[in-house]
Amino acid sequence: MTLASIGVVAALGVGLGLYVPAALDAPLPAAQVQLSVPTPEPAAAATLALPATGSAAVALEGSDELLGSSGATGAVPIASVTKIITALVVLEAHPLTTTDDGPGITMTAADVQLLAETRAVDGSYAPVIEGQVLSERQVLEIMLLKSANNYAETVTNWAFGSLASYLTAAQAFITEHGLTDTTIVDASGLNPGSQSSTKDLMRVASLALADPVLAKIVSTSLDEVPVIGEIDNSNKLLGIDGIDGIKTGTTDEAGSCLLFSAEFAVAGETKSVVGVVLGAASSEDARNSVQALLASARAGFTELPLVSANTVVGSYTTAWGERTPIVTTIDEKSLVWSDDPVTVDASAGDIVIAQGGTNVGTATYRVDGIDVRVPLQTSADIDDPGFWWRIGHPQILFG
CATH class of the missing domain: 2.60.410 (Peptidoglycan synthesis regulatory factor (PBP3), Domain 2)
Structure with missing residues (x-):
């Protein structure tokens, strides 16, 4: 082998000696x-059983997105459903806790006069005895469970001093919560000028349920108040099909209305919904519409x-x-x-x-x-x- 050949082999050996370890260590x-x-x-599209007359809507509690709706989308009279807004505004100004009934409210001659005025226009009412002391919670319970128009005025006069001052507070509440279709002109809803939309009422319902005091009141079927005695909830659907609220209302202009909330289980999950039926021909029609709407909403959830x-x-x-x-x-x-x-x-x-x-x-x-x-x-x-x-x-x- 020549010296040149030996050099080539040596060079190759050195090269391989360097290359092979480098190749074996190189990152891949x-x-x-x-x-x-x-x-x-x-999944298959849900078919909601929406009423053919009036208007209705249903949504998940706390959501502004409707699961479905029918009828008028704008503001319409809402009768005593107005009282939920009344309660929310009062509780914002005078909050309660689940263990606090609030201050005592003494019934006066003015409250007795409110009773007379309510009866004169055939409004819903509860008895008043001058000098009787009721807690804030009890007054709210009478207003909501018995749907007593006179107690709606009693509690707003106590909380704000006058109807005008209450309406100012109610407007501030409406603005704060973006209830753009809602107008409140009285505390009870007897005045057809107190109006809202199905969309706004879904938010009102969720706000009511978010207040533990109000949520407890609207889910109460029967209560007892000193002197007045037993008061039963005007919402006859409580406890049926998971329904746990919220408020009924009926006037000539509004028809029969029912703002409702319910919980039901589907595939091991609990769903909480709110809904409303407005302008039904009767209280029975409103209840039937709510039950049909609720059943179809439950059926619209699918485990996919x-x-x-x-x-x-x-x-x-x-x-x-x-x-x-x-x-x-x-x-x-x-x-x-x-x-x-x-x-x-x-x-x-x-x-x-x-x-x-x-x-x-x-x-x-x-x-x-x-x-x-x-x-x-x-x-x-x-x-x-x-x-x-x-x-x-x-x-x-x-x-």
């Missing part, structure tokens, strides 16, 4: 990831399968030809309203080598504004490509 490129997570088909465990939603492919599927790890389903769409977004991180069962990402299903997250895993190992692949692919390892 990340596997290429591909994801394609299927979107669940929507989102994904099954071990569903292949993508894959990793390496530069050395290995491939492993990406799979979901759990069965997941969710309660959806009607045919509300479900959206899905998925992401998976970079991997180089990994064992099967390694968590690599998440599929996120958005259902009615709620995110349901499903972990994603590799279903097989991705191994190191080994000696011969490493030393044979310098262009991949070193660029």
Whole structure:
């Protein structure tokens, strides 16, 4: 062998001595990831049993988005449903707790006169005895359970000094809570000028339920007040079909009205809804409409399968030809309203080598504004490509 040949071999030896360790230690490129997570088909559209006359609406408690509505969308007379707004405004100025009945209110000759005036116009009323002392809570209970117009005026006169001052406070409350279709001109709702819309009343109902004192009062079927005796709630649907409130009302101009709340279980979840029927032909028609609407709303919730465990939603492919599927790890389903769409977004991180069962990402299903997250895993190992692949692919390892 010539000296030149010996030099070449020596150089190759040195080169290999440097290259092989470098190739074996070089970082491997990340596997290429591909994801394609299927979107669940929507459930069947709900069919709400909305009344053919008057107007109605139903919504999830606390939500401004209606599940459905019918009839007039603007302001209409709401009769004694007005008293819920009266109670909210009074309680904002003179709040109670669940253990505090509030100050005593002494019935005066003026309150006796209010009773006479209420009876003269055939308004709903409860007896008044001059000198009797009732707590704030008791006055509110009489106003709401008996729907007593005279007690609505008694409590607002006590709380604000006059009707005019009460109406100022009521307007401030209406503005504060964005009740753009609502006008209040009296405390009882006997005046047809006290009006609201089905949309606004969904918010009013949720506000009432958010106050634990008011929520307790409107869910009370029967109570007893000193001297007056037993008072039963004018809402005859309490305790039926999960109904736990809220207020009835009837006048010639408003028809029969019923603002209601209810809880029911579907697929192990509790749903709380509020709703209203306005302008029914009679109290019986209003009750029947509420029950039909509530039953159809309950039926409109469906437990929708989102994904099954071990569903292949993508894959990793390496530069050395290995491939492993990406799979979901759990069965997941969710309660959806009607045919509300479900959206899905998925992401998976970079991997180089990994064992099967390694968590690599998440599929996120958005259902009615709620995110349901499903972990994603590799279903097989991705191994190191080994000696011969490493030393044979310098262009991949070193660029």
